[in-house]
Amino acid sequence: MINPSFPKIPPTDMIITHLGSIFATFMFIWAIFQLYFLNQFRTSIEKYSQRLLALIYPYIQITFNEFTGERLMRSEAYSAIENYLTSTSSSQAKRLKADMSFSLYPFTADEKRFYKLTFHKRNRDLVIEPYLKHVLKQGKAIKVTNGQRKLYANNGSNWSHVVFEHPATFQTLAMEPYRKEEIMEDLVTFSESEEFYSRIGRTWKRGYLLYGPPGTGKSTMIAAMANLLGYDIYDLELTAVKDNTELRKLLIDTSSKSIIVIEDIDCSLDLTGQRRKKKEKQEEDDEQMKDPGQKGNKDEPRTSHVTLSGLLNFIDGLWSACGAERLIVFTTNFVEKLDPALIRKGRMDKHIELSYCGFEAFKVLAKNYREIERHDLFPRIQDLLDQVKMTPAYVAEHLMPKSAPGDPRTCLESLILALESAKQAKDSELCCM
Incomplete structure (x- = not known):
């Protein structure tokens, strides 16, 4: 009797081992397929499906x-x-x-x-x-x-803002009427010149330099410019800017239809002639040699490393093209201290001198503060203003004293006394020369 032969059945653990090996091989092949083929396949599917969709979905x-x-x-x-x-x-x-x-x-x-x-x-x-x-x-x-217009201020590389509610207008600005008309016409022409700037290949921006003695209305002029055009104001404090890179970031974060203001540019940084003397620098170095720990003192004020080249690039370099319809305004009390490269035409396109109070400017102040356009004391005031230098801010102080809030004559007489006193002081100086 012949016994049938049957294949030997492998042990269970050997079967599991073979299945694991097959599964691992499959997963390896699937990973390779996903890595080299599936992404390309998916990309092709998306590409052709978008084309098909474009034919169906118009x-x-x-x-x-x-x-x-x-x-x-x-x-x-x-x-x-x-x-x-x-x-x-x-x-x-x-x-x-x-x-x-x-x-x-x-x-x-x-x-x-x-x-x-x-x-x-x-x-x-x-x-x-x-x-x-x-x-x-x-x-x-x-x-x-x-x-609502906004007034921005920089803190490091960031801007913060408040609502800008300054009431100044060109109508209330203490300045000769013909000069106000000239400035207003220049500003309006700029705001309507997008096609012109595009045609000539220039960035749509314009620089203004406001200079004159303290109290002549430079900040008021900026507020009037913003109110006329409806622009936001970015008040840039250069001493709070760490370096040129941070300055560029601030520029990028400004919006179009804005005025970027740097007040008192002659005092902002070393780059405009306010450089430390060698003696002061040597004394500082000596102090640090005595106490090296002072160099890392966190209580020391932040030092700005903005350079003249960085500021010039900010004004009209490649980075200045990151935006449009901007005014860049510098103010200074001492224009002669500024580097000529900083205020040349093309950077500061229009130079506006804000000087002492003349009779036309006085009449604007008298109308603003006292609502008077004529008075028998006006001729005397006109004569004195032609001889004496007095700022609009100082004249305005005499038109709004608390002692006589409802009496224009008292105010005008006070102003005349101040002008006569200034004239006497001037005459005395001339006699002593």
Whole structure:
């Protein structure tokens, strides 16, 4: 009798070992496939699916995020669209439609807000060029008309702001009328010259140098400029800026339609002639040699390493093109102390001298403070102002004394006494020479 032969069954542990080996081989092959083939396959699928979708779905979408860039700056385009839509529709609307077969939708996803513009591809040229330009231009104009202006100040590489509510205007500015008209015309012409600056290949900006004795109204002039054009003001304190890199970051963070102001530029940094004497430097070095720990004292004021070249690049270098429609304003009491490279034409395009109070400026002050346009004491005041140098700020102090709030004559007589006293002092000095 022949016994049938049966194959020997491997032990269970050997089967598990073989299955594990097969599974490991499969996973290795799958990993290689994912690494070298699946991504390319997925990319190809997405590429061709988008092409197929474009044939079937005839609409194009453009997304405008609220924050853009690595530093999460608020997008000017988003703000302009927000202003444009808010001016023509309810801010509570769930869906906002525009005419000409395209629509804008506000979305919120994961606390990130954005607007999405959807339009038919046959309107591509119409939307990309005239429509979007119209929306952005109108949105910026609405911000200027309805929005509150802001006054910014720098703390290190960051800006903080408050609402700008200075009441100064060119109508209330103590200056000769013809000079005010000239400055106002220059400012308005600048604000309307976008196409001109683009055509000649220059950055849309303009520099103003305001100079004159203290109390002649330089800061008031800046406020009047901002109120005339509807611009924000960035008050840049150079001594709080660590270096040129930080200065560039501050410039990038400024918006269009703004005035960047550096007051008292002659005293801001070493770069304008206020350099320390060698003796002072040597004394400081000697002190540090005696006590090396002083060098790292955290209580010492922050030292700025902004250089003249860094400031010049800020004004009209490559980085100055990061934005448009900006005024850069320097003020100084001593224009002769400034480096000529800093104030040449092309950097500070317009130089405005704010000098002592003349009779025309006095009449503006008298109307502002006392609401008077004529008085029998005016001729005497005119005669004295022609002979004596007195700042508008000092004249204004005599027009608003607490002792006689309702009596213009008392104020004018007080001013005449001050002018006569100044004239006598001047005559005495001339006699002693």
